[in-house]
Amino acid sequence: MNRTNGHNNEAILSLANNLRWEIGENFHDKLMESIYANATTIAHKSVTTPIEKPTFSFDRALDRIVTSPVLGFPMMFLILAVIFWLTIEGANVPSAMLASLLIDTFHPILKDFSFTIGLPWWLGGVLIDGAYLAGAWVISVMLPPMAIFFPLFTLLEDFGYLPRVAFNMDNLYRKAGAHGKQALTMAMGFGCNAAGVVAARVIDSPRERIIAIITNNFSLCNGRWPTQILIATIFIGGAVPAHLAGLVSAGAVVGIAVLGIVFSLVVSWALSRTVLKGEASAFSLELPPYRPPRVLRTLYTSLIDRTLIVLWRAVIFAIPAGIVIWLVSNITVGGESVAEIFINWVDPVTLIIGLNGVIILAYIIAIPANEIVIPTILMLTVLVTSITGVGSGDGVMFELDSVTATEDILMAGGWTLLTGINLMLFSLLHNPCSTTIYTIYRETKSVKWTVVSTLLPVVMGIAVCFFVTQIWRLVVGN
Amino acid sequence: MVDPLTSLIIGFIIILFFIWVYLPRNGLLARLKRSKKNTHRVLIEDSLKHLYNCEYNGINCTLNSVAGNVSISADEAAKVVKKLEELELILSHEKGISLTTEGRAYALRIIRTHRLWEKYLADETSVGEEDWHIAAEEIEHRITPAQADALAAQIGNPVFDPHGDPIPSAKGELPLKKGNVLNTLKEGEFARIIHIEDEPNAIYSQLVAAGLYPGMQVRMIESSKDRIKFLANGEEVVLAPLFAKNVTIIPIKNETTVKGKFKSLSSLSVGEKGIVLGISKRCRGQQRRRLMDLGVVPGTEIEAEMKSIGGDPVAYRIRGASIALRKNQADKIYLINEE
Numbered sequence: 157m158n159r160t161n162g163h164n165n166e167a168i169l170s171l172a173n174n175l176r177w178e179i180g181e182n183f184h185d186k187l188m189e190s191i192y193a194n195a196t197t198i199a200h201k202s203v204t205t206p207i208e209k210p211t212f213s214f215d216r217a218l219d220r221i222v223t224s225p226v227l228g229f230p231m232m233f234l235i236l237a238v239i240f241w242l243t244i245e246g247a248n249v250p251s252a253m254l255a256s257l258l259i260d261t262f263h264p265i266l267k268d269f270s271f272t273i274g275l276p277w278w279l280g281g282v283l284i285d286g287a288y289l290a291g292a293w294v295i296s297v298m299l300p301p302m303a304i305f306f307p308l309f310t311l312l313e314d315f316g317y318l319p320r321v322a323f324n325m326d327n328l329y330r331k332a333g334a335h336g337k338q339a340l341t342m343a344m345g346f347g348c349n350a351a352g353v354v355a356a357r358v359i360d361s362p363r364e365r366i367i368a369i370i371t372n373n374f375s376l377c378n379g380r381w382p383t384q385i386l387i388a389t390i391f392i393g394g395a396v397p398a399h400l401a402g403l404v405s406a407g408a409v410v411g412i413a414v415l416g417i418v419f420s421l422v423v424s425w426a427l428s429r430t431v432l433k434g435e436a437s438a439f440s441l442e443l444p445p446y447r448p449p450r451v452l453r454t455l456y457t458s459l460i461d462r463t464l465i466v467l468w469r470a471v472i473f474a475i476p477a478g479i480v481i482w483l484v485s486n487i488t489v490g491g492e493s494v495a496e497i498f499i500n501w502v503d504p505v506t507l508i509i510g511l512n513g514v515i516i517l518a519y520i521i522a523i524p525a526n527e528i529v530i531p532t533i534l535m536l537t538v539l540v541t542s543i544t545g546v547g548s549g550d551g552v553m554f555e556l557d558s559v560t561a562t563e564d565i566l567m568a569g570g571w572t573l574l575t576g577i578n579l580m581l582f583s584l585l586h587n588p589c590s591t592t593i594y595t596i597y598r599e600t601k602s603v604k605w606t607v608v609s610t611l612l613p614v615v616m617g618i619a620v621c622f623f624v625t626q627i628w629r630l631v632v633g634n
Numbered sequence: 635m636v637d638p639l640t641s642l643i644i645g646f647i648i649i650l651f652f653i654w655v656y657l658p659r660n661g662l663l664a665r666l667k668r669s670k671k672n673t674h675r676v677l678i679e680d681s682l683k684h685l686y687n688c689e690y691n692g693i694n695c696t697l698n699s700v701a702g703n704v705s706i707s708a709d710e711a712a713k714v715v716k717k718l719e720e721l722e723l724i725l726s727h728e729k730g731i732s733l734t735t736e737g738r739a740y741a742l743r744i745i746r747t748h749r750l751w752e753k754y755l756a757d758e759t760s761v762g763e764e765d766w767h768i769a770a771e772e773i774e775h776r777i778t779p780a781q782a783d784a785l786a787a788q789i790g791n792p793v794f795d796p797h798g799d800p801i802p803s804a805k806g807e808l809p810l811k812k813g814n815v816l817n818t819l820k821e822g823e824f825a826r827i828i829h830i831e832d833e834p835n836a837i838y839s840q841l842v843a844a845g846l847y848p849g850m851q852v853r854m855i856e857s858s859k860d861r862i863k864f865l866a867n868g869e870e871v872v873l874a875p876l877f878a879k880n881v882t883i884i885p886i887k888n889e890t891t892v893k894g895k896f897k898s899l900s901s902l903s904v905g906e907k908g909i910v911l912g913i914s915k916r917c918r919g920q921q922r923r924r925l926m927d928l929g930v931v932p933g934t935e936i937e938a939e940m941k942s943i944g945g946d947p948v949a950y951r952i953r954g955a956s957i958a959l960r961k962n963q964a965d966k967i968y969l970i971n972e973e
Contacts, residue, residue, distance in 0.1 A: 170803075170805075173793070173803050173807065174809065176793045177793050177794075177809040178809075182849070182915075185913075188926050188931065189933075192931040192934070193931070193932075193933060196933065216940075220940070223942055223943055224943075225943050229943065323942045323949065323958050324942045324943045326942060326944075326946075326947050327945070327946050327947070328944070330946070330960060336947070336958075363760060433760065433761070434755075434759045434760060434761045435759065435760060436758055436759050436920050437760045438924045439960055439963060440957060441947065441957070441958035442955060442956065442957055442958075443949050443956035443957070443958060444956075445956075508641060619649070622641075622645055623642070623645060625638075626638040626639075626642040627642070629638035630638045630639060
């Protein structure tokens, strides 16, 4: 019996295979179609629909305005501008409060405490000047803007406006081989690249999602805006007549942000035509009906899911980096700190790309967050140039309230207008912060794409700085 | 400090060098990859495949046809054939060359991998139609039968490749050849394309450029020894008879046919409605599944709701939801033509 059974199985399988050749390849489609047809017949029999709801016509009227060729884009830019303005203006006060509490008040208290309990100076340095200070810094500069930006953005999403933005922007992004929703992840990236990378989940087509993740770093994130504004004010504002300074330096910052958008489109275009050419791609974009946003729920989810998770990751990375920052400035070999040795060593090479050793070291050790790059640069410059009277010692990051005082330090470090311009370019085009890199890995689960997203911008940054520097030297002189 | 002009030149040279190495089609890496292709094993396997195709189509194979198909000189072809005989994969006799049972099984394994890979590229990736065959030609020599079986399981054990060729089963079974070449269709008759031959590539790319694909409905207008003129999904196509020979069709009964030009979803203006006739076979894999999941199936009523600022994409109302589709997608959804 068993033997014949085995024989029968074989025969049945081979018959089945032959039948599949007979019925052709579209029987899956046929099956699905008949299920839908059945469902429709049942629905027709038993479901009655009320005549068109009034909200529906409201939706249509609103959609007509949102997608109108005249009003559509100005409205979009206005809404985004208002959100950014609210974020930057609104974050100033709580950021200053957090900074005065965590950095100006708690930091000295902790230092005093470490002296009273007789902690060795180096242990106090590592733990308090290194780990604590970096963590506190990241919290005070990151938390307020994110806590304002994310809820506002999520409210717009909940209301149904953002899908319409994607709908309108898709034409441009399609030409760049990307998905219209990338406009949204990019806008989110202006708040925080890590959050922008997470937001790329809304893109359900695999290829377009990877493109959105890799190019998100070209959105100038919240941590880089202050750097751009500071450097533009000092160097670009300083290079033009005083009455134009404000306008020109603001224009330069906006120019860098627009350059970032251009880069993200160009890189999307290149990626979709080369390395990502073969990845699967499927477009669809649902436009949900408008509805009143659920404010409390939005506040809760955007604070927990976006702000706190990102902040937590940043703090986790900032603490070890703080320790490294303190150690490289305090461990000495033959009378010179490790930082100085490294800076002197790379200086000649970095001059070719119009930067300096301090900037490169700062970008390496301040990888956890772009927010601590400027404090690290200032600390390292003071360390290298041996200026006295500013900062609070080797390895202790600091920032100055006065722009002119900051300018004095940078000038003492040998900075020129060219250094300023290159720093602005390099701040736009360099590797993502470690929080974003980790997030990219979590989202893509691929070492390959994580490495590409990390190295691509930094290679581009070096190339751009190199060419700008050479052409500058050729045209303007040193 | 290096002179800026010198370093600029060095910088440009470095960039040019990288472009030269990494250029997708003509770069150094691409060339190296291509030159590695013609190994001994590849020649043997390609020749076997050719011999099997002859057998399947009932044509006599010769040394010259092998040389022509694998693009080698007749001398080299003679060496390859000799080697195949030594391996007991073929027998040569006065009538030509024929495969042994082992040779046939070997050829079928290669063909199975080739067609599976084409199916995989068509359904699961965005690799362009014109590149499927080229990519499969390379991969077929590198995948083991076990890997091919795993691939088949992963993509749902398909039985046809995207050109309409049957995929041999793991045991090497293949159905009998079906259908006739397009040239045999009489004027006024209806038929469906079931297969488009992907070799030689020059002809295949012409057929793809003409917009032909398996599953298309055709109606013959004029069939002469100079040209073949027919309607494919309502669009007029003219082919040289030599080209038309690479298209295989089966006749279909008249009652299921649709007359006139197919109307696509993209032809609706805002506010117009239409009923879905079907999704074009050119829309494959994920994209097709997504559309069907959204409810784009025969009989569904779709209304064009609004245009985006640039005019593409357009939002459609499908089963109560607003879904934006791009023009190149809406082109592939056919509507019932009511005129």
